[in-house]
Amino acid sequence: KRAVVVTARVHPGETNSSYMMRGFIKFLAGTSSDAKVLRDNFVFKIVPMLNPDGVIVGNYRSSLAARDLNRNYKNPIKDAYPSIWSVKQMIRRMLSEREVVLYCDLHGHSRKMNVFMYGCENKDPSRRLQERVFPNMMGRNTSKFKYSACRFKVQKKKEGTGRIVMWQQMGILNSFTMEATFAGYNNVHFNSKDLEDLGYHFCDTLLDYCDPDTSKVDHVLSSLTRIVRAQLAAKLGRSYDDVALADLQMSELESSDGGSDSSVSDGPPKLPMIRKKPNQGKKKYKTRKERNQIHRQSKKRTLKVNTDLLKSELPTAIPTQRTLPNKKRDKTAKPKTAGDRRCSVSSAESPSSRCHGIPKHARERIEERQAKVNKGAHMVYPNISQVVHPMDPPSTDYVPYAPAPLDQNWRRSQPRHGRARDGVVRSSRDGVVRSGDKTPGDKTPGERMNCSYYVPSLGLTFTTIKMQH
Helix, strand or coil: EEEEEECCCCCCCCHHHHHHHHHHHHHHHHCCHHHHHHHEEEEEEEEECCCHHHHCCCCCCCCCCCCCCCHHCCCCCCCHHHHHHHHHHHHHHHHHHCCCEEEEEEEEEEECCCCECCCCCCHHHHHCCCCHHHHHHHHCCCCCCCCHHHHHCHHHHHCCCCHHHHHHHCCCCEEEEEEEECEEEEEEEEHHHHHHHHHHHHHHHHHHCCCCCCCCHHHHHHHHHHHHHHHHHHHHCCCCHHHHHCCCCCHHCCCCCCCCCCCCCCCCCCCCCCCCCCCCCCCCCCCCCCCCHHCCCCCCCHHHHHHHHHHHHCCCCCCCCCCCCCCEEEEEEEECCCCHHHHHHCCCCHHHHCCCCCCCCHHHHHHHHHHHHHHHHCCCCCCCCCCCCCCCCCCEECCCCCCCCCCCCCEECCCCCCCCCCCCCCCCCCEEHHHHHCCCCCCCCCCCCCCCEECCCEEEEEEEEECCC
């Protein structure tokens, strides 16, 4: 009897291979006449699960040792890959007893449609194209199998896979990897029954291939020869008769098989590549002198930006720098009293005349606040004798009084006894003189009154010179 070896589930995540294996065992152990013929004429060696450890722990491709078993058939280590080592030893013993007519490893594929096979191209002229007969016959038996998707190119990066090792080291001509898609065929998704049916079609094709009547095999082989010669003649630019069977190189007509989207390494999975930084040499530190120079330049740039910003925000009537008189101070002049200094400054005077002895930061704050006041509704008109609030309506019972600027910290300049300098008591409600607010000796509304109030936050003293009804 000849032998047939079928394995599955070397990759734990490819569960569709287990369904195909189930259909294969179910048919082979059935009561049909075809199953009885297969059992009578062949010895089947079946390994339903090559990677049980990976299945138990839930891996997708690797074993418990984090290795891809389908890349370690070439030189397996017994302690590291016990299942692969045992399968290889079993096939060696079987080859010493009988011929192994077929080896097939069942897989699943996540990138291609349909079901197809990967094989090994035979370059022996006497056995040319015979490795393609079984896949072609299976494609004729079921529409779920697509022969045009099969590849027979032997790549160096796949030399550790089961099909190539069994072909190179064991000499098995029909060494295949059967891939079943995770999706489906002809826009129809596979279910478990479709995958189990593939096991039945595999057994049916095995009966046709090993039939004592070789008419089917000869017909398929002659058909493959004509197809391949026509493809090669079209590629080489020759006629069909000029291409001999010895010139056939199917690897030139096929692209890369692409594998079952697995890693191409025979060793353990590699860690992610860490991009190394170029060698920049020792870092050069700056001296103290260089650091101080950089600091000074930075301060100059900051000061220039602040000065330009201040000039753009301040009105042109207010100078941005302190102006000192060129002439020397007259020591014989009579010094002004505090009251004179506070009451003699009118709203029309320039702030620079009051800036003697005021720190720079305080002067800048005064100028900034004065600019805000000039932009608001409370406007001070220079060189006129009247200060008017634009929102005050005309009235007959009170004299309009200039209200304070928009500042919460202002206060009127009043003596300790609570009266203004002209003897008029001001109301604390809105800062106006009303008829009912008079006291004995006060002036009547509409008469000439001189009064001033001082705003400390601005450093200004406002004086009403002529206020009449």
